[in-house]
Amino acid sequence: MSFATLIHRVSLPTPQVSAEQALHLLKEHYGLSGALHPLGSQQDLNFRVDSERGRFVLKVCRGDYSLVELQAQHAGLKYLAEHCAVPVPRVIAARNGEDLLTLTVGGESVHVRLLDYIEGQSLTALDHLGHEVVAGFGRLCGEMDLALAGFDHPGLERTLQWDARHAAALTEHLLPVIADARQRALVADAAAQAQQRLRPLLTRLPVQAIHMDITDDNVVWQRDAGRRWQLQGVIDFGDLVRTWRITDLSVTCAALLHHAEGDPLVILPAVRAYHAVNPLLPEELQALWPLIVARAAVLVLSGEQQVSIDPGNAYSRNNLAHEWEIFRVATSVPFALMEAAILTAVGQTLPPLGSEGFAPLLPGLVGREFALIDLGVLSPHFEAGNWEQAGIDQRLLDEAAAVHGLAASRYGQYRLSRTRPDCANEPDTFPLHVELRVPEGSALEAPFAGVLHLAADGSLRLDGAQSSVRLWGATTSLHSGAALVKGQGLGTVGGALTVQLLREAQPEAPLFCTPSRAPAWQALCPSPAALLGLACDAEPELDAKTLLERRDASFARTQKHYYVDPPRIERGWRNHLIDMQGRSYLDMLNNVAVLGHGHPRMAETARRQWSLLNTNSRFNYAAVAEFSERLLKLAPEGMDRVFLVNSGSEANDLAIRLAWAYSGGRDLISVLEAYHGWTVGADAVSTSVADNPRALESRPDWVHPVTAPNTYRGEFRGPDSAPDYVRSVERQLANIEGRKLAGFICEPVYGNAGGISLPPGYLEKVYGLVRARGGVCIADEVQVGYGRMGHFFWGFEEQGVVPDIITMAKGMGNGQPLGAVITRREIAEALENEGYFFSSAGGSPVSCQIGMAVLDVLEEEGLWENAQVVGGHFKARLEALIDKYPLVGAVHGSGFYLGLELVRDRETLEPATEETMRLCDRLRELGIFMQPTGDDLNILKIKPPMVTSRQSVDFFVDMLSKVFDEGL
Missing domain, CATH: 3.90.1200.10 (Aminoglycoside phosphotransferase (APH), C-terminal lobe)
Structure with a gap:
């Protein structure tokens, strides 16, 4: 043709x-x-x-x-x-x-x-x-x-x-x-x-x-x-x-x-x-x-x-x-x-450059020692977010040069200063150049034969047969187009010097590139170490894949990790986590770090107390008394005793033991779809099949689960469903007729199911039934308490009740192992018949000081108010998605404990389990950490640090909309 x-x-x-x-x-x-x-x-x-x-x-x-x-x-x-x-x-x-x-x-x-x-x-x-x-x-x-x-x-x-x-x-x-x-x-x-x-x-x-x-x-x-x-x-x-x-x-x-x-x-x-x-x-x-x-x-x-x-x-x-x-x-x-x-x-x-034939670019400094400045993610020069200050890298180089005379950055070291919080795109953190601080007037010579070009931005470029070098901060008396032989003088240093080596003349090559483009740009812009005579390449970091393989080879497999191929996270700041390539991820799931990551008050409090003393609570020191007193001021009137423990699991386990000791009974009522911890006792009353697929078949005979009072997808729905759910409790009480009841344990807000509020009046009726049988009422506030809900400090306040025992942990220590059980004197002392109790880290001086510092910062930085105001804006924006996307079934919770429930059909409420998992994976690609919860794993469990800003909230919801628009 x-x-x-x-x-x-x-x-x-x-x-x-x-x-x-x-x-x-x-x-x-x-x-x-x-x-x-x-x-x-x-x-x-x-x-x-x-x-x-x-x-x-x-x-x-x-x-x-x-x-x-x-x-x-x-x-x-x-x-x-x-x-x-x-x-x-x-x-x-x-x-x-x-x-x-x-x-x-x-x-x-x-x-x-x-x-x-x-x-x-x-x-x-x-x-x-x-x-x-x-x-x-x-x-x-x-x-x-x-x-x-x-x-x-x-x-x-x-x-x-x-x-x-x-x-x-x-x-x-x-x-x-x-x-x-x-x-x-x-x-x-x-x-x-x-x-x-x-x-x-x-x-x-x-x-x-x-x-x-x-x-x-x-x-x-x-x-x-x-x-x-x-x-x-x-x-x-x-x-x-x-x-x-x-x-x-x-x-x-x-x-x-x-x-x-x-x-x-x-x-x-x-x-x-x-x-x-x-x-x-x-x-x-x-x-x-x-x-x-x-x-x-x-x-x-x-x-x-x-x-x-x-x-x-x-x-x-x-x-x-x-x-x-x-x-x-x-x-x-x-x-x-x-x-x-x-x-x-x-x-x-690509074929290697003939770098062994380079003449020194700075011949007068050959053999001189440079201070190589760490500007990476783990740099000790960075703390308390100072990397967000404009020009921080250059200031650190200047300071080092003032002390050592010569200073340089590292080629290929991901720069923390270039991270971009609340951004869906990779930041350009990978440097394709080296920055140097050398005496002004230092001579510059051509490392290879080539033609000199003077660029409009004031830089010099020497183009050779196989490679090109670009210089910023250099001056020359030569004209553009001048042909130079190797070793010929091309100018002098006129200030902060930046050097970039290129495989071929690429005037559009950037000084920084994104991590995903780094392998390609490295091939085109290799390290200028050979022409500087300086070992300035970044030390190779342990990549995330290799680290995960090492973890899997030694760390018990039951201790799961987020994502199939998780990034390596080694730094955090406020409500963001930062990987080793300098990318910031919005942390929307870390309810442990209520004050956010890297808080300087926490670091200084821990440092100070560690330098003085850290031991267990059987010694007499002020912090344990001071912290206990402060916790009791937050508790309802009549509660006058505190136990300090290591974790939420330990707190709930201890609460069960207290219920047994005080009541003289052993039978406990728990709620289906709930999670209370991993110790033997706490796991016994946990019924979430998302956390343990065999939860329902492996309950001991002293645990009596009742129907989950889920007002959205439960057996009975709507705000008037409390009497229907109370009947399930009455049936279980009838089943244990003739035996002493130990008590009832429940999250006052359904945390593990996505922050769902219990139907009004539910706890009031159930607490009354339990107490009438001699049992105690345990409020598990580990996830939902401590001001996270915004309008209430304790979750049980929403129900208008007062429990007999309060358990808490998670944010109490902002990551330090710390939990507590608050109760009345007569319940606390009932345990004495079984011997004494202490917890190694729970009541230690370090834990107590950190616990008090957390309370101070919560108040000083207005984080309860932030949970209320920004959390209210957050929920409103999430609720607006319901009208726009059929996949969004409901928004649960309040403050900074929210649940976005995804369903395939709003009539049948068929859970959109796979879509929820894909949504979480896609959000991770867009710079957000999020995970599913609920027995059907179809709810986004939104529980970020309480420092989360309106900007971060808007970024999160905008990215949700983006992914929904893309289609799941």
Whole structure:
């Protein structure tokens, strides 16, 4: 086929065949009738046929297409059905036995075919595709190319507009369709650069049969029972052709770019997956990105052309926005960066620079000792958030130079100062340069022969044959364009000196890059250590994956970790946690750190007391008395005794022992779906199957669970359901008639179930029934108390009751092991018959001092008020999601203990368990830590530090909306 024929085809609109004519064709030639549903296509006419014999696809294309090309497609489908596990459509023969009909419809010659319909959907409309799906596209492409390598047919030798071999000619021909001169120049320049980089590779690219349209339009998916996307098949073999193998992956990757949210590196999982099943040659890997850019140029040009000649084609018109987005993302980064990213993604490296031949850049300082300043995440120079101060890194370098004379930063050390709280995007924390403090006037010499350039920003750039060096803070008397030999003077240091080494002249190379781009940029901007004569590279950090492997090899597996591949977290500040690459994650689940992370008051209190004394509470010291007195001031009137313990589990375990000792009974009533701890006693009364799948079958006979008073999804619903739930308690009391009742334990607000309030009046009635039988009432305030609920300091205040025993822990010590049991004297002293009690760390001087400091800071920083005001704003914003997203069923709780419950159906309340887990995983990608709770794990358990700001709340809810909009 000639290029003239190709140009003719590019100018063709879709066939002018009406739905009525299509139905007539179906009836006459296939004996089918039914409903037709138009399917999008750029130049063909496609209908889904819903008939009595099932679903099919009717394809109508213009007679301009040769029969041998269409026969090649049919032969390819048959070949793949026999040689590839990926499902493809089956061609249905017409009544006359032919699988391809050439007919005249309305005076126009057309080719007609009928194929199987593959059930499922395309992913074109999704804004975001997860890593697994992206990798799935790459794996599919590799598997299909592997299968098609053995296929051949005369119809594959065709001149096709999408064939990358014709991209340059087609681009030149179609450029006039873009009216805007600026856009036209952008497309022309991108296409020219792509062809320039491809030219030396073309003769070494393998050729074979390829699908050449494995895109989000033509791959069919369905969600499985776990709501994960599963591949169903590949459709549309209209672009089947024999050409460069790598073209197939370039088409797939280009299609992924309109789901990239501006980041072209999203294609890397697809590249890795393809390479794993169908290894690519180095030349193919180098050609991939230029082919993607060339494809992007052809897409926008063909799209504009098709809309101009066929304005009624909604498919082409709607696709045009996607095509321009693909072009925008494809041209947003340098070619060299993406080529390096692709190579490093599959474990290949660029050839080394000849760094051993460098002359010293600063010859007068060779052999001098530099102070290398730690600016990383764990740097001892950073505390109490001082890294947020503008210019902190430069100030630290200046201070070090004032003491030591010479100072330098480390190349490749992730900078804490560049972290970005409440930000969905990775921060650019990786330095591709070294900053030095050396005496002004120090001589600078050319480390290699090259041409000097003076940039508009005042920097100098020396471009050599293999490498380039950029300098900021240098002055020179030489003119731009001056040619220098190695070792020739190029200027002097005029201030703070910044040095960046580049593999080739890359004026657009940044000084900092994001962690995900670091491997590629490192390949292009290696360390300048060799030309500085300075060992200034960052020490390699233990990566998160290796650390997790070490943890799993020694730390008992039952002690779970968040996420399958958790980041390594070593620092925190206020309501954020920071990984070793300097990324800040909004902490929305850490109710232990009520004051936030890294609070200087906690650090100083612990340091001071440790320097004085730390022992156990059997010694006589002031802190234990002072802290106990302060706790009693917070307790209801009549409570006058405090036990200090290590944890919430220990507090609840002790409360059970107190109930036994005081009542003389052993039977305890607990509430279903509750969690109280991990000790033997606390676990016995815990019934949450999310925490222990065998919870209901493994309760000891002295524990009597009652129906969970869940007003949203429980057996009885609504605010008036208290009497119905109280009947469950009455039934259990009847079952233990004749035995002494020890008591009743319950969270006054249903914490583990997502912060659900109990129905009004429930605890008042239950407490009355329990006390009438001689039992004691235990309020488990470990999670919901201590001011977290905002309007109430204690959760039981919402119910208007006073328990006999209060247990607490979690935020009492802001992370220090500390819990407490508060009760009345007669209950406390009942335990004396069983011996004395003490807790090693619970009442220690350090724990007591920290406990008092927590109370001080809660008051001084107004954190109870913050929980009320910001927490109120938080709940209002979450409740607004109910009207917008059907998946949001309810918002529970108050203050900084909230639960967002996700359901698939608001009538049946079917829990959206898998969607909730995917939501948490996606939020982690966006810089937020969140986990599910509840027996169905369909509730977001929102319990952040009480320092959480309105800004953080808005960021969290905005990201929830973003993920809901993307689709779960």
